[in-house]
Every structure is written in structure tokens, then in C-alpha cells.
Amino acid sequence: MTPSLTTDGPVRLRGERAAIIWGTIATVLVVVSTIGVFLVAPEDADQGIIQRIFYFHVAIAIASLVAYGVACVAGILYLRTRDRRWDDACEASIRIGLLFSVLVVITGSIWAKASWGTWWVWTDPRLVTYLIVVLIYVAYFVLRSSAEDDRKMRYSAIYAIAGFASVPLSFYSVRVAESFVHPVVFTGGGANMPTSMLTWFIMAQAAMVALFIALLEVDLLGRRSERALHMLTIRLERG
Amino acid sequence: MRRRQLIALVRKDLRLELRTRETIVAMVLFAIVMMVILQFGFGTRDDDLTRFVGGLMWVTLAFTAVLGVGRSYVAEREQRVLDGLLVAPVPRMVMLAAKAIAILIYMVAVEVVVIPLVGIFFVQGPYWGAIGWIAITALLADICIALAGTLFSGLALFTRARDLILPVLFLPALVPVVIAAAGATHAVAGGPHDMSEWRGYCLFLLGYAILFALVSIATYDAVFDD
Amino acid sequence: MDGVDLDLAPGERLALAGPNGAGKSTLLRILATLIRPQAGTLTVLGTDVAAGARQARGGLGYLAHDPLVYPDLTARQNLEFFGDLYGIPDRDARIDDLLDHVGLRGRAEDTVRTFSRGMAQRLALARMLLHRPRLLLLDEPHASLDQRGALLLDDQLRAARSDGRAAVIVTHEVERVAPLCDRLVVLGAGRVVLDEPIAGIDPAVVRRRYEAVTP
Structure with missing residues (x-):
């Protein structure tokens, strides 16, 4: 794991290959699904072009949940092993998940503007929920910044x-409230989608999950190389 | 053995509270001030706020809960006896349960004063008939608050700026409780009773309590495991 | 803390010395199960702490700088509380005995807030002895105990030898505790730099080792 000082060739870090592979897969999937969603998929009769944002909106939303799930599993593994690499994975996942969640809120808001003529609709459960989720996970970083070392990792x-x-x-909770107060304005959408729409939806979903994995790998690689560099510096200083 | 430890821990917290009366008195005063502010914030001094009673009540109680939960390890921290607890053979789960019960008792004590005041301040419609249903809602919501609050106050205990950290951690997690508790209160207090709606919200609160109990039991060992 | 490997026999009383920052208190807190060692194992009274901390804790008596009692409770309420945590069967009789022993019977119903530091620490001594621990962990006990408390503690340590109770005493004044101990360990920068029986130890050697690790 630690690069040797005596190697002549380029230093390889564990995970470099995985980052390259997942980066490639994610790039291809994102390009293909973008083309597919905006040029190939049939246009929705009622909502027109703006409906196409829906593919990514939902795909990013689900990908962010995947990220939080990964973070939760990494958290459990950290508590079991006390291995800081799980803490790295946990933080990196939440960072990416949070980025995705913010995108969900933004794309949702754009959609709300296009569909209902207003940037924010408290009656749309998806928007409200994601706002809460963003708040929950922003707090994760507040917590991290106010503790140190072992405690920081444990609490996180x-x-x-x-x-x-x-x-x-x-x-x-948001949906329970909705179902009593208002009829849900817009339900998930999977059930009565035409097949071609469904195909592109799955494609967009795969692209977003691959993007998450690629970002995670790159993030972890960055941490590993930083740590390796740190150790090298120490060794060089000691002579 | 465990029960004896649990009783000792809860009795100790209540004894300290009875001696100083700091927490509950402060919580009640805070809740009353909060309701006055809400009233003026809405700017409707003469209007019938019955429709909003669930929201007003649970916004007030949520912030009051933060105040109370923030005090939950204050005796151990300020009086520097936490190590004394931690070297004793007390399962962390018993410590968790004891703190949750203490918070629950504080909340109930506050609500005994606050809920009638909510009625007097804000309700013009039918209200007193629903008091029993509201009490059940409040008890369920208090269990949720106590469980989540104990976990998060444990996390905030050794952080820098812990008084700021606790609301930041605790309030987002409390949003579902406020939504459900306000909804349930609204269902029975704001006009005609809608019992199926009330039941739906209460079941949700029960689910919340169970889920947070499981998470707390699974992780509480690690909170004090330095 | 690095490569610290210590074995304590029943009835053995170990003085733990070393300059500030050597890790004495940290080691004591690890032994008290308050800090989890990052590597290595800790077995207290035959129990692996990683597996059964609770069982180990039941046999530990810990005396810290702070008395670890609630100032807003009375002396008796404090002892009742800790007695329940440790599940002592003969709680009330035991508390009366100990209050007599540490000379606080007359102040049992007063809140600890009204006590002097020496009295509070004597109460802490009672709290520590309450559950008849088999391993005593003392963090510079003579620095915070008053005269009377110190004499009581000395009696306890003398009796420990014959009762088969072990003790670890973190101290700055080796001469003060030497007559009560069997063994001296000096820590420097997280390592053991001296580990010898106290009987017949050469003070000059101790001083030299001590100075060698003092930053």
C-alpha cells in the first residue's frame, strides 16, 4: 500500500485501476444516457421538453440514497473494525450523496417552476423530503468539524x-401528511411509463450510480495518495 | 441488577432536578415565551388560530425539547462525575434508557402546563373533548423525542460548541416527529375529529420510536467507548 | 503508549511514576476501562476487557483527581446511588460502615457541595471501597486527600497485601508511597524505562532513569 522509495517506475496506489475503470464506465453511461434522454426518448405529451429533466431528477435522487446507504454500511463497519478506511468511505459517500441531494432539490425546483409556475411547492413530497435530507447530512459535517480523531470518526x-x-x-412522514391534506400531485412515475421511457430511465439510473461509484473511488484514491505522500515526507525528513 | 441500576440512575436525575429545579422551570418558561412570540409572529391577535393549533403546539414543544435534551448530561459534565458512571459496571443500554426516561419525564411535566395553555391561547373551537387523544399523541411523540434526543445529546457531549451542535443534529431528525405529531393533533383538535388520520400519524410515531430505539441500542456502546 | 507490557499479581502494589506527559494517567485510564487501547489487549481480573468490560468494571476501584460524586446530592445519596450501580446486597449497612470509617457519619445528610476538598475526597474513598474492589486504581491519591484520608488509604494499601487485592498507584512522590508498594514502574514517553521490585532499589538509579526521560 505504501509506495516504495526504490521503485523506478510510476508509483501505483491500490484502487487506481478501479478508479479508472469506474470513471470510464460512468463517463460512457452519462454521455449515452444524456443523448438518449434528450434526443431519443419520446416527448411527454402533457409536459413537453421539461419532463426530460425527470429522468435525471429521479435517478440522482435514488443514487443519493444509495450513497447514504453505503455510508451507513461503512459506518457500521467502522464501529466494528475501527479501521479509518471505513471512516474515509463513510465521509466520501456522504459528501457525494449530499452533492446529489442538492442537485435533486435544484432540478426539482426547476421542474416545479416549469410545471406549476413556482420555484417551491410545499405540497410536493419529493422536494420537501430532500430538503430535510440535505439538512440531516449537512449536520454530519458540522458534527465532524467539532470533534477530533478517534471521537470524530466514531461519532460520524x-x-x-x-x-x-x-x-x-x-x-x-412527508407522504403521510400529504396523503391526508392533499392528493399527491405527482406520483413516482414508474408504473405507467412507456417502455422506451423506462429503458432510458434505467439507463440514466445506471449512469448516476456509476457516477457515484466513480466519484467515490476517485475521492478515496485522493485520500490514499495524500496519506502515502505524508508518510513519504516523514520518511524523507527522517533520512 | 439492571432494573436496580436503571431505577438508581433515573432517581438520581430526578433528585438533582428537584433540588435545583433548573431544567423544568426553564423549559416551561421558554415554552410560554415561545407561544407568545408565535402569536405575535402570526400577527393575528383576533383571529381564530384553532386551525394551526397542532403546528403551534409542536413547534413550541420541539424547541423546548432541544432545551431539555441539552441539559441531559449536564450534571455529569459540570460536576465531573461521568468517569464515575463509566467505570461502574452499568450496561450502556441501561444508561441510555435512564436518560431517555428522564427526558420523557421532563417533557411530560412541561406538557402538563403547556398543553392547557395552548388550548387557552390558541383554540376557540372544540378542544377539551380531544384532550385525551392529544395526551396519547404527546406521549408517543415524547418517546420519539426522548430516544432520538438521548442519542444525539450523547454525540454532542464531547464536541466543541456542543450547545450549538445539538440543535443542528437533533432538529432535522425531529422534523418527522413534528410533522406527525402536529398532524395527529390537528386531526383531533382542529374541528371535526378524523380518527383514521389520527391513527395513521400515531402509528408513524410508533414506528419512529421503534426505529430510533433499535439504532440507539445498536450504537450507544460506541458513544462512550473512548 | 508503546510496548507497555505489565503483569500484576494478586496482592501486588505497583507504584507508577514518570515525568509529566509520560502517559501515567493515560495508562491508568486504560486500566480503568475508560480509554480503549488502540492496539494490544487488556485483561483485568482475568477478564478480557474488549469482550467483557462490564465484568471487569465490577472489580475495579478508581480514585481520580475529581471525587466523582455529585455535589448536589448528599453523601449518603451518592453512596446509595453508586451502591445500586454496583448492585451491592448489603447496601445500607455497608454505607454506614464506610461513612464511619472515613469519618463522615455526622455529615451523611449534607450535600457534598458543602464539603471541603479533603472531605469530598474521603467520600470518594468510600465510593471506591463500596463494592469491595479487587484492583485499586489510584491517580495521585495523596495529592488530593487530606491527612486523615491519606492515613486511611495507607491502611487500605497495607491491608491489600494480605487480602490479595492489587493496586496501581500513579504518583509523583515515589518516596511517599514506596513503603506501601512492592514494585516500581517508571514510564517515559509512553514506554516502560524501569520495572523493578521496590525492596532494595537504589534511589540513585531511579533518579538517573527519571532524569533521562524527563524532557
Whole structure:
């Protein structure tokens, strides 16, 4: 894992190959699904061009949930092993998941503007839920910044687990409230989609999950190389 | 053995609270001030706020809960006895349960004062008939608050700026509780009773409590495991 | 902390010395199960702490700088509370005995807030002895105990030898505790730099080792 000082060739770090492979897969999938969604998929009769944002909106939303799930599992593994690499994976996943969640809120808001003429609709469960989810996971970083070392990693892991438990609760609470107060304006959409739409939806979903994995690999690679560099510096200083 | 430890821990917290009366008195005063502010914030001094009673009540109680939960390890921290607890053979789960019960008792004590006041301040419609249903809702919501609050106050205990960290961690997790508790209160207090709606929200609160209990039991060992 | 490997026999009383920052208190907190060692194992009274911390804790008596009692409770309430945590069967009789022993019977119903530091620490001594621990962990006990408390503690340590109770005493004044101990360990920068029986130890050697690790 630690690069040797005596190698002549370029130093290889564990995970470099995985990052390259996943980066390539993600790039291809994102390009293909973008072309497919915007040029190939049939246009929705009612909503027109703006409906195409839906593919990515939902795909990013689900990918961010995947990210939080990965973070939760990494948190559990950290508590079991106390291996800081799980803490790395946990933080990196939440960072990417949070980025995705913010994108969900933004794309959702654009959609709300196009569909209902207003940037924010409190009656749309998806938008409201994701706002709560963003708040939950921003707090993760606030917590991280206020503790050190061992404690920081431990608390973060616990919070990643508790946070992931809050996600379904937020989803469900918003929907329970919706179902009583208003008819849900827009339901998930999978059930009555034409097949070609469904194909591109799955494509977009695969692209977003691959993007998450690629970003995660790159992030972890960055941490590993930083650590390796740090160790090298120490060794060189000691002579 | 465990039960004896649990009783000792809860009794100790209540004894300290009875001696100083710091937490509950502060919580009640805070809740009353909060309701006055909400009233003026809405700017509708003469209007019938019955429709909003669920929201007003649970916004007030949520912030009051943050205040109370923030005090939950204050005796151990300020009086520097936490190590004394941690070297004793107390399962961390018993510590968790004891703190949750203490928070639950504080919340109930506050609600005994606050809920009638909510009625007097904000409700013009039918209200007193629903008091029993509201009490059940409040009890369920309090269990949720106590469980989540104990976990998050444990996390905030050793952080820098812990008084700021706790609301940041605790309030987002409390949003579902506020939504459901406000909805359930609204269902029975704001006009004609809708029992199926009330039941739906209460089941949700029950689910929340169970889920957070499981998460807390699974992780609480690690909170104090330095 | 690095490569610290210590074995303590029943009835053995170990003085743990070393300059500030050598890791004495940290080692004591690890032994008290308050800090989890990052590597290595800790077995207390025959129990692996990683597996059964609770069982190990039941046999530990820990005396810290702080008395670890609630100032807003009375002396008796504090002891009742800790007695329940440790599950002592003869709680009330035991508490009366100990209050007599540490000379606080007359102040049992007063809150600890009204006590002097020496009295509070004597109460801490009672709290530590409450559950008849088999391993005593003392963090510079003589620095915070008053005269009377110190004499009581000295009696306890003398009796420990014959009762088969072990003790670890973190100290700055080796001469003060030497007559009560069997063995001296000096820590420097997280390592053991001296580990010898106290009987017949040469003070000059101790001083030299001590100075060698003092930054």
C-alpha cells in the first residue's frame, strides 16, 4: 500500500485501476444516457421538453440514497473494525450523496417552476423530503468539524447510521401528511411509463450510480495518495 | 441488577432536578415565551388560530425539547462525575434508557402546563373533548423525542460548541416527529375529529420510536467507548 | 503508549511514576476501562476487557483527581446511588460502615457541595471501597486527600497485601508511597524505562532513569 522509495517506475496506489475503470464506465453511461434522454426518448405529451429533466431528477435522487446507504454500511463497519478506511468511505459517500441531494432539490425546483409556475411547492413530497435530507447530512459535517480523531470518526459513524434511519422516516412522514391534506400531485412515475421511457430511465439510473461509484473511488484514491505522500515526507525528513 | 441500576440512575436525575429545579422551570418558561412570540409572529391577535393549533403546539414543544435534551448530561459534565458512571459496571443500554426516561419525564411535566395553555391561547373551537387523544399523541411523540434526543445529546457531549451542535443534529431528525405529531393533533383538535388520520400519524410515531430505539441500542456502546 | 507490557499479581502494589506527559494517567485510564487501547489487549481480573468490560468494571476501584460524586446530592445519596450501580446486597449497612470509617457519619445528610476538598475526597474513598474492589486504581491519591484520608488509604494499601487485592498507584512522590508498594514502574514517553521490585532499589538509579526521560 505504501509506495516504495526504490521503485523506478510510476508509483501505483491500490484502487487506481478501479478508479479508472469506474470513471470510464460512468463517463460512457452519462454521455449515452444524456443523448438518449434528450434526443431519443419520446416527448411527454402533457409536459413537453421539461419532463426530460425527470429522468435525471429521479435517478440522482435514488443514487443519493444509495450513497447514504453505503455510508451507513461503512459506518457500521467502522464501529466494528475501527479501521479509518471505513471512516474515509463513510465521509466520501456522504459528501457525494449530499452533492446529489442538492442537485435533486435544484432540478426539482426547476421542474416545479416549469410545471406549476413556482420555484417551491410545499405540497410536493419529493422536494420537501430532500430538503430535510440535505439538512440531516449537512449536520454530519458540522458534527465532524467539532470533534477530533478517534471521537470524530466514531461519532460520524454513529450519526451516519442514525441519519440513514431518519431518511425513510422523513420520506414517510412527508407522504403521510400529504396523503391526508392533499392528493399527491405527482406520483413516482414508474408504473405507467412507456417502455422506451423506462429503458432510458434505467439507463440514466445506471449512469448516476456509476457516477457515484466513480466519484467515490476517485475521492478515496485522493485520500490514499495524500496519506502515502505524508508518510513519504516523514520518511524523507527522517533520512 | 439492571432494573436496580436503571431505577438508581433515573432517581438520581430526578433528585438533582428537584433540588435545583433548573431544567423544568426553564423549559416551561421558554415554552410560554415561545407561544407568545408565535402569536405575535402570526400577527393575528383576533383571529381564530384553532386551525394551526397542532403546528403551534409542536413547534413550541420541539424547541423546548432541544432545551431539555441539552441539559441531559449536564450534571455529569459540570460536576465531573461521568468517569464515575463509566467505570461502574452499568450496561450502556441501561444508561441510555435512564436518560431517555428522564427526558420523557421532563417533557411530560412541561406538557402538563403547556398543553392547557395552548388550548387557552390558541383554540376557540372544540378542544377539551380531544384532550385525551392529544395526551396519547404527546406521549408517543415524547418517546420519539426522548430516544432520538438521548442519542444525539450523547454525540454532542464531547464536541466543541456542543450547545450549538445539538440543535443542528437533533432538529432535522425531529422534523418527522413534528410533522406527525402536529398532524395527529390537528386531526383531533382542529374541528371535526378524523380518527383514521389520527391513527395513521400515531402509528408513524410508533414506528419512529421503534426505529430510533433499535439504532440507539445498536450504537450507544460506541458513544462512550473512548 | 508503546510496548507497555505489565503483569500484576494478586496482592501486588505497583507504584507508577514518570515525568509529566509520560502517559501515567493515560495508562491508568486504560486500566480503568475508560480509554480503549488502540492496539494490544487488556485483561483485568482475568477478564478480557474488549469482550467483557462490564465484568471487569465490577472489580475495579478508581480514585481520580475529581471525587466523582455529585455535589448536589448528599453523601449518603451518592453512596446509595453508586451502591445500586454496583448492585451491592448489603447496601445500607455497608454505607454506614464506610461513612464511619472515613469519618463522615455526622455529615451523611449534607450535600457534598458543602464539603471541603479533603472531605469530598474521603467520600470518594468510600465510593471506591463500596463494592469491595479487587484492583485499586489510584491517580495521585495523596495529592488530593487530606491527612486523615491519606492515613486511611495507607491502611487500605497495607491491608491489600494480605487480602490479595492489587493496586496501581500513579504518583509523583515515589518516596511517599514506596513503603506501601512492592514494585516500581517508571514510564517515559509512553514506554516502560524501569520495572523493578521496590525492596532494595537504589534511589540513585531511579533518579538517573527519571532524569533521562524527563524532557
